[in-house]
């Protein structure tokens with residue numbers, strides 16, 4: 441197991457995802473402004489956030505290898521982040537109901553090879569949700585700290601009809617792309633990735 445990586449994230453999911461590929465890390469959450477810029481495209485936004493988290497981490501640990509990541513939804517080009525409250529979570533779930541959206545997940549790793557980043561797009565289809573289902577889901581509190589107000593890895597799996605893309609990316613970290621970036625920064629994973 442590698443001991444050298446700094447995870448610039450408060451997300452317990454990201455730490456657990458890294459552990460699944462044999463990477464342990466020191467957790468160092470970064471408090472950055474996550475407000476999208478005016479007319480910022482969703483993909484540019486998540487990549488910028490991941491890079492800012494990694495850069496902020498590197499300022500605190502200049503000799504380290506630092507990983508930052510960001511996950512957000514795009515519903516017809518509109519960015520949906522974490523709801524931050526039940527009213528907004530309800531609006532998000534009503535908007536997602538019966539439709540397909542994109543989940544954008546970016547990872548950035550700052551280290552000896554510079555600042556490397558990747559962004560992955562996955563498509564997720566949500567079943568039709570009636571008001572009773574949305575109320576019941578909100579009462580669980582599960583989606584509050586998750587982009588789009590749901591957690592595919594949790595109870596929301598009962599209403600996710602389809603996923604095309606990377607499951608780990610939806611949960612918060614695209615593991616295949618992350619493994620490649622870590623190797624390029626000299627961080628060992630459980631085995632070397634396939635050559636491209």
Ligand SMILES: Cc1cn([C@H]2C[C@H](O)[C@@H](COP(=O)(O)OP(=O)(O)OP(=O)(O)O)O2)c(=O)[nH]c1=O
Nearest residue numbers: 449450451510511586587590591592610611612
């Ligand atoms: C869509 C979806 C998102 N998520 C999570 C992944 C991210 O942790 C979170 C999106 O918020 P982020 O801002 O990407 O991450 P975070 O606030 O949890 O942690 P930090 O900024 O410190 O790195 O939503 C799930 O866990 N399951 C899902 O199905």
